[in-house]
Amino acid sequence: MEDYYGILGCQPDASKHDLKEAYQKLILTHHPDKVQQVNSGAQQKADTSMFQAATKAWKVLSDPSLRAEFDACWKQNSLAQKWPVQEDVLFEDLEWIEDEDVYCVSCRCGGNYELTKSDAFFKADIVPCGSCSLCVRVVYPPAQNSNDSGTSSNLPG
Ligand SMILES: [Zn+2]
The missing domain is CATH 1.10.287.110 (DnaJ domain)
Structure with missing residues (x-):
């Protein structure tokens, strides 16, 4: 991230x-x-x-509240760096779950890897499974050039 x-x-x-x-x-x-x-x-x-x-x-x-969110996200991401990464997942392959406000991809244990909107905004890359100790690395699309519309750099959702 x-x-x-x-x-x-x-x-x-x-x-x-x-x-x-x-x-x-x-x-x-x-x-x-x-x-x-x-x-x-x-x-x-x-x-x-x-x-x-x-x-x-x-x-x-x-922004104090954004900074707090970033700090929390950074802390979580740093901890997660020590975990073994199971596989790489492209950000565009994550499924947006509207009811729960998260991006989601299923884990082989039957649980889910979940990414919140702020995780996605800050490009947190190591995402732990909610049910087991596995992690995936989320691969984000490359940053848009300044001359493009730049929609990918906006907060999703
Ligand atoms: Zn799992």
């Missing part, structure tokens, strides 16, 4: 003030308007994606 603190170069216990400073510094360095004048091609592309990543990170971490 995306490490928003890492993108901003901050520790998870950083204050909002520190996060903002880090974000503003990144934005100044990587802003597309600015970069265009000095760079071209690959470097410009890298700057644009850094700019987008930093903006997304800041959007989440500057």
Whole structure:
């Protein structure tokens, strides 16, 4: 999953003030308007994606409730990293269960791997089965280019 603190170069216990400073510094360095004048091609592309990543990170971490959700999701995902991964599952192969507000794929034990909307938004990749100790790795589609409609980067649902 995306490490928003890492993108901003901050520790998870950083204050909002520190996060903002880090974000503003990144934005100044990587802003597309600015970069265009000095760079071209690959470097410009890298700057644009850094700019987008930093903006997304800041959007989440500057909002206390989103930050709390991200922290919880990150913690769960980090714990899950230690578990053996059974298989890779494409995100588009998950089934959206409207009643339960989760994305779901069935496990061979008869249980389900379930991904909440916020898990999907934060691109949590290791998902444990609800009934046994197996995990799957969810593979997300690559990020859209800034010039595309960008629907895949929006909160699903
Ligand atoms: Zn299972």
